[in-house]
Amino acid sequence: MSQSQKTYRELKDELDKIILELEANIDDIDKAIKQYQAAQIVIEQMEKYLDKTKAKIETLKPPK
Amino acid sequence: MIGADPTLSVSEFVAVFNQSLEMIYPRVGIVGELANFRVSKGRWVYFDLKDDNSSVKFFTTVNALPGPLEDGLTLEVFGQPRLHNLYGFSVNVDSIQVVGEGSIAKAQALLAKKLETEGLFSQDRKRPLPYPPQRIGLITSIESAAYADFIKIINARWGSIEIQLVDSLVQGVEAPAQLTAAIEYFNQMANPPEVLALIRGGGSADDLAAFSTESVVRAVAASRVPTLVAIGHEIDLSLAELAADKRASTPSNAAELMVPDMKTEHQQMANLKSQLFRIFSDNHTAKSQKLLDIQEKLDEILDNVFVQTSYELGQKRLLLRALNPQAPLKRGFALVKDSNGKIIKTVKSAKAAENLLINLSDGSVNAKVIEEE
Numbered sequence: 001m002s003q004s005q006k007t008y009r010e011l012k013d014e015l016d017k018i019i020l021e022l023e024a025n026i027d028d029i030d031k032a033i034k035q036y037q038a039a040q041i042v043i044e045q046m047e048k049y050l051d052k053t054k055a056k057i058e059t060l061k062p063p064k
Numbered sequence: 065m066i067g068a069d070p071t072l073s074v075s076e077f078v079a080v081f082n083q084s085l086e087m088i089y090p091r092v093g094i095v096g097e098l099a100n101f102r103v104s105k106g107r108w109v110y111f112d113l114k115d116d117n118s119s120v121k122f123f124t125t126v127n128a129l130p131g132p133l134e135d136g137l138t139l140e141v142f143g144q145p146r147l148h149n150l151y152g153f154s155v156n157v158d159s160i161q162v163v164g165e166g167s168i169a170k171a172q173a174l175l176a177k178k179l180e181t182e183g184l185f186s187q188d189r190k191r192p193l194p195y196p197p198q199r200i201g202l203i204t205s206i207e208s209a210a211y212a213d214f215i216k217i218i219n220a221r222w223g224s225i226e227i228q229l230v231d232s233l234v235q236g237v238e239a240p241a242q243l244t245a246a247i248e249y250f251n252q253m254a255n256p257p258e259v260l261a262l263i264r265g266g267g268s269a270d271d272l273a274a275f276s277t278e279s280v281v282r283a284v285a286a287s288r289v290p291t292l293v294a295i296g297h298e299i300d301l302s303l304a305e306l307a308a309d310k311r312a313s314t315p316s317n318a319a320e321l322m323v324p325d326m327k328t329e330h331q332q333m334a335n336l337k338s339q340l341f342r343i344f345s346d347n348h349t350a351k352s353q354k355l356l357d358i359q360e361k362l363d364e365i366l367d368n369v370f371v372q373t374s375y376e377l378g379q380k381r382l383l384l385r386a387l388n389p390q391a392p393l394k395r396g397f398a399l400v401k402d403s404n405g406k407i408i409k410t411v412k413s414a415k416a417a418e419n420l421l422i423n424l425s426d427g428s429v430n431a432k433v434i435e436e437e
Contacts, residue, residue: 019384019387023387029389029407030405030407032389036384036387036389036390039384043377043381043384047377050373050374053370057363
């Protein structure tokens with residue numbers, strides 16, 4: 001499943017997991033760099049998800 | 065022999081006498097007080113009419129009776145005077161009418177008691193009238209004010225109703241037979257009207273008596289077409305009205321009861337329409353407000369959830385930034401690796417390595433160990 005197909009909950013769980021591993025592997029600098037980059041991609045997806053959701057909510061609101 | 069008194073046999077005398085009576089009195093009406101009233105074998109009726117000085121015998125059948133009678137009533141009797149060859153003089157009755165206010169009231173009370181016992185006035189027999197009807201069978205006198213009033217009010221209130229009239233006498237000795245025939249006429253039609261209206265304006269007790277005769281009351285009660293009867297003024301009450309499916313106090317009232325008033329109906333419909341619109345509008349406004357309230361609440365919840373989620377994501381981003389393994393390079397630190405990419409953490413490891421790769425914040429450079437310090 002690509003990142004863009006995942007739900008926000010799935011992305012959040014994945015990010016939590018990466019951060020946990022990153023904290024544990026902070027001395028393995030190469031691995032840590034890869035995990036950091038992966039975490040950044042997940043965060044970007046989560047931000048996109050939030051932006052889309054926000055836009056959708058705004059369209060559903062009645063005009064004031 | 066001319067000029068001599070005739071001498072006749074008894075039978076000849078009876079025959080000649082009756083011929084003479086028929087010439088002089090083919091039909092005669094006599095008013096008097098009923099006396100010696102009796103019914104023989106359930107069919108033959110004998111009675112006398114008398115006044116202060118005289119008494120006359122009458123003969124008829126029960127079919128000619130206007131209703132239950134008893135001695136003392138005042139009757140107007142029409143018939144043919146006859147001399148019977150065995151039983152003497154009597155009047156063969158054609159029709160009998162109770163006359164005089166007191167007698168009429170008394171005869172009506174007798175008839176009412178009889179018919180009530182038979183259940184003719186029972187509320188259980190009453191049928192609803194069509195409202196408004198498409199066709200009305202009207203029985204009245206075409207020359208009466210009652211007829212004019214009825215037609216005028218029906219047309220003014222509703223109109224477009226077919227009214228079929230049978231012109232009938234509404235008072236007098238011939239009226240009961242005509243009224244009964246009119247009711248039967250409508251009932252025998254292949255396509256009878258939906259309702260029959262028997263109407264008559266006000267009058268004396270004698271004038272209204274036809275509508276309380278047994279034949280008319282029974283015809284009304286037996287009608288398969290629903291009936292509405294309106295006789296006289298508001299205070300008058302005939303037996304036909306009691307037997308009818310519905311009674312009206314006057315002919316005008318009968319018209320009012322039979323059809324609604326178009327103007328009133330239109331007004332009521334307009335009122336109903338505006339009432340419905342108001343109810344709908346109030347309901348719609350209330351529901352719209354409720355929906356708006358729910359919408360606002362939902363928006364608030366969603367906004368809160370969104371703010372909370374955004375905040376949590378921001379916190380994650382800060383945490384991740386703190387864990388960035390390359391952050392120290394920006395602060396001047398370097399990452400040193402050997403030619404195999406293994407990180408060099410000690411001088412010993414550095415000396416052991418032939419070539420070093422030094423990662424800095426903006427890129428990397430190759431280096432060699434020259435001397436240990």
